[in-house]
Amino acid sequence: MRPPAGAEKVRTLMRRLGNAARGEGRIYLVGGSSAVLLGWRESTVDIDLKLDPEPPGVFAAIARAKDALAINIELAAPDDFIPALPGWRERSRFIARHGRVDYYHYDFHAQALAKIERGHELDLFDVGEMARRNLIQPGRLAELFDAIQPGLERYPAIDPPSFRLKVSRAIAEIRP
Numbered sequence: 001m002r003p004p005a006g007a008e009k010v011r012t013l014m015r016r017l018g019n020a021a022r023g024e025g026r027i028y029l030v031g032g033s034s035a036v037l038l039g040w041r042e043s044t045v046d047i048d049l050k051l052d053p054e055p056p057g058v059f060a061a062i063a064r065a066k067d068a069l070a071i072n073i074e075l076a077a078p079d080d081f082i083p084a085l086p087g088w089r090e091r092s093r094f095i096a097r098h099g100r101v102d103y104y105h106y107d108f109h110a111q112a113l114a115k116i117e118r119g120h121e122l123d124l125f126d127v128g129e130m131a132r133r134n135l136i137q138p139g140r141l142a143e144l145f146d147a148i149q150p151g152l153e154r155y156p157a158i159d160p161p162s163f164r165l166k167v168s169r170a171i172a173e174i175r176p
Helices: 007-020 032-038 058-069 108-118 121-132 138-154 160-174
Strands: 025-030 046-051 072-075 093-098 101-105
Touching: 007 025, 007 032, 007 046, 007 058, 007 093, 007 101, 025 032, 032 046, 032 101, 058 072, 108 121, 108 138, 108 160, 121 160, 138 160
Parallel strands: 025 101, 046 072
Antiparallel strands: 025 046, 093 101
């Protein structure tokens, strides 16, 4: 088991991957990676990434970085667990450019909906922090849930009525 990663390890990983990439691409940080960079958590167990478009050479760099930095890296994003939200790329927030790679926080509304669906205590804490930091808006969260609801049939592990109830409860908790 590798130790949790703090903000400096996330930044070091970003520099390493960016400098190793042989071409243009984007890497989206997800979950705990966003939380530690924005300061509401001190560390994360996994650094979750989405590559889109994949920077050439980055997979070999990820394998080397995992060992060199003693960190867990997962290729995971909200659209692995719930339907992709319309406009997620445009809502993703730019972080930095290293080498030929642009880094973004994956759309916080998508992160929030995926965390609400999973429903772990830390996930719901993160959703509350996103709201407190004005990274998500309750009304927009509801609109985006409605937009993806028809696509939930492709995710058999999700019960749409239960998910809707979780979203309604989370919105009620985060409204001022």
